[in-house]
Amino acid sequence: MTTPQDSPPDFTPSPLDPADWPAFRAEAHRLLDACIDHLATARAHPWRPLGEADRAALALGDADAGLGTAALADELARKVLPFATGNIHPRFFGWVHGTGLASGLLSEIVAATMNSNCGGRDHGAVYVEREVIDWCRRCFGFPESASGLLVSGTSQATVVAFTAARTRALGKASRQDGIQGLPKLTAYAVKGVHNATVKALELLGLGASALRTIAAGADGRMDMARLAEAVAADRAAGRQPFCVVGTAGSVDLGLFDDLDALADFCAREQLWLHVDGAFGAWARLADAPWRDLARGIERADSLAFDFHKWMYVQYDCGAVLIRDEDIHRAAFAARPAYLAKQDQGIGGGEPWYCDYGTDLSRGFRALKVWSALRAYGRDALGRAITRNCELAARMGRLVEATPGLRLAQPVRLNVCCFSAAPEDWDGAAQDALNTGITHALQLAGEVVFSTTRIGGRTVIRAAITNHRTCAADVDCAIAAVVRRREAAIAAA
Amino acid sequence: MTTPQDSPPDFTPSPLDPADWPAFRAEAHRLLDACIDHLATARAHPWRPLGEADRAALALGDADAGLGTAALADELARKVLPFATGNIHPRFFGWVHGTGLASGLLSEIVAATMNSNCGGRDHGAVYVEREVIDWCRRCFGFPESASGLLVSGTSQATVVAFTAARTRALGKASRQDGIQGLPKLTAYAVKGVHNATVKALELLGLGASALRTIAAGADGRMDMARLAEAVAADRAAGRQPFCVVGTAGSVDLGLFDDLDALADFCAREQLWLHVDGAFGAWARLADAPWRDLARGIERADSLAFDFHKWMYVQYDCGAVLIRDEDIHRAAFAARPAYLAKQDQGIGGGEPWYCDYGTDLSRGFRALKVWSALRAYGRDALGRAITRNCELAARMGRLVEATPGLRLAQPVRLNVCCFSAAPEDWDGAAQDALNTGITHALQLAGEVVFSTTRIGGRTVIRAAITNHRTCAADVDCAIAAVVRRREAAIAAA
Numbered sequence: 014m015t016t017p018q019d020s021p022p023d024f025t026p027s028p029l030d031p032a033d034w035p036a037f038r039a040e041a042h043r044l045l046d047a048c049i050d051h052l053a054t055a056r057a058h059p060w061r062p063l064g065e066a067d068r069a070a071l072a073l074g075d076a077d078a079g080l081g082t083a084a085l086a087d088e089l090a091r092k093v094l095p096f097a098t099g100n101i102h103p104r105f106f107g108w109v110h111g112t113g114l115a116s117g118l119l120s121e122i123v124a125a126t127m128n129s130n131c132g133g134r135d136h137g138a139v140y141v142e143r144e145v146i147d148w149c150r151r152c153f154g155f156p157e158s159a160s161g162l163l164v165s166g167t168s169q170a171t172v173v174a175f176t177a178a179r180t181r182a183l184g185k186a187s188r189q190d191g192i193q194g195l196p197k198l199t200a201y202a203v204k205g206v207h208n209a210t211v212k213a214l215e216l217l218g219l220g221a222s223a224l225r226t227i228a229a230g231a232d233g234r235m236d237m238a239r240l241a242e243a244v245a246a247d248r249a250a251g252r253q254p255f256c257v258v259g260t261a262g263s264v265d266l267g268l269f270d271d272l273d274a275l276a277d278f279c280a281r282e283q284l285w286l287h288v289d290g291a292f293g294a295w296a297r298l299a300d301a302p303w304r305d306l307a308r309g310i311e312r313a314d315s316l317a318f319d320f321h322k323w324m325y326v327q328y329d330c331g332a333v334l335i336r337d338e339d340i341h342r343a344a345f346a347a348r349p350a351y352l353a354k355q356d357q358g359i360g361g362g363e364p365w366y367c368d369y370g371t372d373l374s375r376g377f378r379a380l381k382v383w384s385a386l387r388a389y390g391r392d393a394l395g396r397a398i399t400r401n402c403e404l405a406a407r408m409g410r411l412v413e414a415t416p417g418l419r420l421a422q423p424v425r426l427n428v429c430c431f432s433a434a435p436e437d438w439d440g441a442a443q444d445a446l447n448t449g450i451t452h453a454l455q456l457a458g459e460v461v462f463s464t465t466r467i468g469g470r471t472v473i474r475a476a477i478t479n480h481r482t483c484a485a486d487v488d489c490a491i492a493a494v495v496r497r498r499e500a501a502i503a504a505a
Numbered sequence: 506m507t508t509p510q511d512s513p514p515d516f517t518p519s520p521l522d523p524a525d526w527p528a529f530r531a532e533a534h535r536l537l538d539a540c541i542d543h544l545a546t547a548r549a550h551p552w553r554p555l556g557e558a559d560r561a562a563l564a565l566g567d568a569d570a571g572l573g574t575a576a577l578a579d580e581l582a583r584k585v586l587p588f589a590t591g592n593i594h595p596r597f598f599g600w601v602h603g604t605g606l607a608s609g610l611l612s613e614i615v616a617a618t619m620n621s622n623c624g625g626r627d628h629g630a631v632y633v634e635r636e637v638i639d640w641c642r643r644c645f646g647f648p649e650s651a652s653g654l655l656v657s658g659t660s661q662a663t664v665v666a667f668t669a670a671r672t673r674a675l676g677k678a679s680r681q682d683g684i685q686g687l688p689k690l691t692a693y694a695v696k697g698v699h700n701a702t703v704k705a706l707e708l709l710g711l712g713a714s715a716l717r718t719i720a721a722g723a724d725g726r727m728d729m730a731r732l733a734e735a736v737a738a739d740r741a742a743g744r745q746p747f748c749v750v751g752t753a754g755s756v757d758l759g760l761f762d763d764l765d766a767l768a769d770f771c772a773r774e775q776l777w778l779h780v781d782g783a784f785g786a787w788a789r790l791a792d793a794p795w796r797d798l799a800r801g802i803e804r805a806d807s808l809a810f811d812f813h814k815w816m817y818v819q820y821d822c823g824a825v826l827i828r829d830e831d832i833h834r835a836a837f838a839a840r841p842a843y844l845a846k847q848d849q850g851i852g853g854g855e856p857w858y859c860d861y862g863t864d865l866s867r868g869f870r871a872l873k874v875w876s877a878l879r880a881y882g883r884d885a886l887g888r889a890i891t892r893n894c895e896l897a898a899r900m901g902r903l904v905e906a907t908p909g910l911r912l913a914q915p916v917r918l919n920v921c922c923f924s925a926a927p928e929d930w931d932g933a934a935q936d937a938l939n940t941g942i943t944h945a946l947q948l949a950g951e952v953v954f955s956t957t958r959i960g961g962r963t964v965i966r967a968a969i970t971n972h973r974t975c976a977a978d979v980d981c982a983i984a985a986v987v988r989r990r991e992a993a994i995a996a997a
Contacts, residue, residue, distance in 0.1 A: 022977035025975040025977070027595075028888070029606060037541070041537060041541060046530070049618075051618055063629060071633055071636050075643065076640060079880050079881035079882030079884075080880060082608055082611060082880050084879070089612065089876065093629055093872065094618065096628060101619070110622055111620065115522060118614070120581065120617075121617035122610065125612075125613035126605070128605030128819050128820055129590050129592075129820065130603075131820075136589065136590040137553075137559075137563075138588075140555060141563055145565070147565070148566075165657055166865070166866040166867075168865050168866070176708060188712065188713065191711045192710040192712070193686075193687060195685060198685075208841045208844075213863075216664070219683045220679070220680065220684070221681045222682050321622075327617050327868075328622050328868040329866055329868035347700055349756075353958075358944040359552050359554075359953060360599075371661060372657050373658070373660050374657070374814075374823075376657065376819075383565065384577055387576070392570060393520060393521065394521070448847070451850065456850060464845070465842050481518075483519075484517070485515050489514055
């Protein structure tokens, strides 16, 4: 046998690595410049729809031969970058879209270079994730003993939380034995709860029917008396209530349940309190009165929230906190032989995040959060959140002061829903006018509103989770609605 | 009311955007240079463990105040980038780690700038994802009518696939009603199946006990007679067999089931055939004989696979294909009012990928796959996969030719498992020697092997999914094992 010591080893570069590194460096810098140009001129980049030719230009076909990274860099700049959703634009208020941060551009360059797998092991990325989870625990007033996990978003965070809650309700053996012979579990949430709750119940085999939606009182919060009745009725019928979902910021209206009252109730009834705080949890960083909405969030058994909405961090990134680490691990921890813990080397370190959720391989999501906190800090992020609430309130006042516009709901957080339709029009015509206005504004690149249904009618909806939005944007947006309204009514 | 037309609008820049764009641009370019330096010298960057001070330097504390992006860029380069897992290094063979591609550095810069949410709507990122899924369909021989979804990895892909299979087995109403009153479902897979299968069954409420592991024959494939017996026995006992999991590349050994035989069996027995092709599915792109291992994969009802392992794409990125789109949608599709489809504007377009899985918000994973295919092409990626198999075979031959080393299993794909322990040592001492050698090599930054258990013994394991690995790396790695072995035996 010839050992490599006999001759100097011949380390052949990979054909998949750049053959000409200086050329690749130049391509990457040019592309970075194009991206920074794009970001610095976010105000000039509303949604840009794709025509037939734009779509055809993205075709992969069989992709049997490559074009090289120089051609790729050029294509990314010409064929991909211009066709953004527009959520980086200051007048994008549609759905609940985050904007992304300049810090995230820096962090993603580093994350793409390191290419860390954060499923476990002992390396830098895992320590960054620990720091982010520890910070979240402190931020939301969870005990040091709580566990957490970064995930793709609140949908996954809800799945993780409900799995832990199911494990507590049905016993640790249910992980092995399944739930098919066990009592029907039931969960409770305010009417208007986010669909992630329903999807998680479906996924876990509990079924959408496991969810009881409880009407809200006049204050928009879950009616506690009705909650108590529903739980009692299910128990009387032989079902097993296991979880109450508190909403911290409803997606349509930005409403909050009374989390303290829910925590008291759940303690009394021995139910798991899960809080859906997708964007609303971050009200905790805002000034009064908004921060008070999230009071009691620190008492949840589990909390799901996103960084990619109201913390402005790049997609995708959310997290779950679980008060009882033992139950969290009981629901997920598993190490087959090839992942056995080592006492030293790369295979060491604890915790391994694959023991806290579904994913065994995990990207380096933590770095964009860590970077946002390092670059801007909690206080500045909190001020931006406060500012978003102030701007939603401003929009609400403008709507009220503008003839022909009317609020569909009082503005409580960062969501403003209103109608531009004459009240004496029939319902379908009102719906069509509001929808038509949002379409026209989107297509013109002026403002992005979405729509939703309130009181059986389609209304215009703005959710301001956009750090770039300023007062003039709100004023322009409402003025644009007025112009479109007048044109549409004139044409009707 | 004052409308904004009365005076020029005052668009105030956000405090979270760079105040000085030229300065930010310079910071970003410096950081990009540091990252390209790191990538261009991957051979100089093995795993670098963190000391106490390195970990302390990552502390966030309360993070109340920010340091600015200049300080962040500096910290990312000094405190984060150096402490990589080392999987970009050509002699990292541990577990199954992908390496990342230069194309992915380009694509992640663009993705971070666009900050697209790929849950749905009508924008460029969604069209890129469609192209990637269409390409996958063609690549794996699925019909045009099949549906697909990019996810964080095979673990999530398995959850999506099993949810569709569960829906087919128990009926569409089970999504609404839950599974608690329904028959016990059972699934079948070869012994040694990846743990993602077990975790998915647990998550879906079917329990780990739903899985019957079927012994392999001498050829390493699931024993078809035993499979038939197990299915018949479950039916006789009143259970409902629903899914057979075919393994395309077992994690420990790189073994393949006979997918054609499984497809025939499933067709006969009306069972769902899911194929776990996490890395092994990509054998389809390799030369003979390896490509033949994946024969029959095109007949699966669902296929789960990763791009972040053997397609070298950056973490995290996997996908699922589902033959029957109707069942796929029946398991997941849902649109609450605020996500209602629009006939024009941003809220238009079909499909919306939130209807094909759990996540409502989704990052722009597709761009790194699209970019790899554009830059390098399928054929070059296939050649790299072939090369990895050839190198594993080379390692196997070297092991066989080296006194004191012995193969634990024949090398069939890209995985080589061997022992360096004297056969006359007692078992625990053999285990300790193999573990000790891998630790010593990791700590010295020479080679990263992981370990696994075969035949009740701990053995050294190399999985070559690394495009940078060349023949000299394999030779060096085995020579390093020999040196460590001699030193350890001398010290024993």
